[in-house]
Amino acid sequence: MNTVTSTNNLQSTQTDFLPLQGTDYVEFYVGNAKQAAHFYKTAFGFQSLAYAGPETGMKDKVSYVIRQNKLTFVLTTPLRTDNPIADHIYKHGDGVKVIALKVEDATSAFEETTNRGGKSYMEPTSLKDDTGEVVISGIHTYGDTVHLFIERKNYNGIFMPGFREWKTNYNPTSTGLLYVDHCVGNVGWNQMNPWVKFYEDVMGFRNILSFDDKDISTEYSALMSKVMSNGNGYVKFPINEPAEGKKKSQVEEYLDFYNGEGVQHVAIATADIVATVTELQKRGIEFLNIPPSYYETVLDRVGKIDEDLQPLQELGILIDRDDEGYLLQIFSKPLEDRPTLFFEIIQRKGAKSFGKGNFKALFEALEREQDARGNL
Numbered sequence: 001m002n003t004v005t006s007t008n009n010l011q012s013t014q015t016d017f018l019p020l021q022g023t024d025y026v027e028f029y030v031g032n033a034k035q036a037a038h039f040y041k042t043a044f045g046f047q048s049l050a051y052a053g054p055e056t057g058m059k060d061k062v063s064y065v066i067r068q069n070k071l072t073f074v075l076t077t078p079l080r081t082d083n084p085i086a087d088h089i090y091k092h093g094d095g096v097k098v099i100a101l102k103v104e105d106a107t108s109a110f111e112e113t114t115n116r117g118g119k120s121y122m123e124p125t126s127l128k129d130d131t132g133e134v135v136i137s138g139i140h141t142y143g144d145t146v147h148l149f150i151e152r153k154n155y156n157g158i159f160m161p162g163f164r165e166w167k168t169n170y171n172p173t174s175t176g177l178l179y180v181d182h183c184v185g186n187v188g189w190n191q192m193n194p195w196v197k198f199y200e201d202v203m204g205f206r207n208i209l210s211f212d213d214k215d216i217s218t219e220y221s222a223l224m225s226k227v228m229s230n231g232n233g234y235v236k237f238p239i240n241e242p243a244e245g246k247k248k249s250q251v252e253e254y255l256d257f258y259n260g261e262g263v264q265h266v267a268i269a270t271a272d273i274v275a276t277v278t279e280l281q282k283r284g285i286e287f288l289n290i291p292p293s294y295y296e297t298v299l300d301r302v303g304k305i306d307e308d309l310q311p312l313q314e315l316g317i318l319i320d321r322d323d324e325g326y327l328l329q330i331f332s333k334p335l336e337d338r339p340t341l342f343f344e345i346i347q348r349k350g351a352k353s354f355g356k357g358n359f360k361a362l363f364e365a366l367e368r369e370q371d372a373r374g375n376l
């Protein structure tokens, strides 16, 4: 086994040339942003925040911004065919385009990363309105995915210039989702290490955990993964690549259907996973089914936990422990018809790891779904 654990953060912020304050927002390019916004509000408990479209001077696209605690999603759809957003949707289906990172200085973030080999997506751009200024810059990452650097320290508006407040009487209650815990990318064969090097060299991240195909394989399919973290640990990007198995890797299925590399899952933190998942299931969100046998032995593996096992089993929540504590996690089925993007809901109780002890049960559950689609 090749697992390496390290908990040392960068010793000094002076050495961090790209200080990140966390995830600012995640932007999805979708075929129908109006309906997607309704889905995320209704099913996941987001609130309407802001809107941009022809009425606010945006002629070729519409964006809805929804928020729950520190979790902000932007849902964007093109209004015409001759449009790079339309091309993105034609190629990938609905998916994550932007992982936006909050920075103190978007100009410095752009210069530091592009000087280290990052490919420019957007040069530093100042957006102003009567409530202040937002500066945005951005670089490309795997596939057609991009990182935007968002500087909003001089802004007091609702989201950013070009958007207006989205007022509505439809405000479903929260499901307790708090913030992005991590965002996982699926990359192609032999592409994990080049992207690890990208995050190290261009963005100053470190590889904090590695899983080889012996860690992450079932009887049939396999993958490899390395977890990249920024200096303060606020931003974590695991990178997966497929590995050879008897049958097709789940990562390969993703790559086939997304038509390239992209975001596999967004993990969202909650402080009460039983309450959150109970509410999400009530609202129709489907999760991977975990066999009862998992729960017969799980406490032997993870030891004592605060929660009763019964509700965890009823909901299909997984448990894992590391040196620092334990975590509770669950994985949704894909959020669109293509077997591409899904969500993880995670509650950390000390553990800083990613649920290695659950990989086998989890991937067997994933494979049952993959098999039902005829893609195993």
Ligand code: FE2
Residues within 6 Å of the ligand: 182, 184, 265, 267, 344, 354
């Ligand atoms: Fe995850």
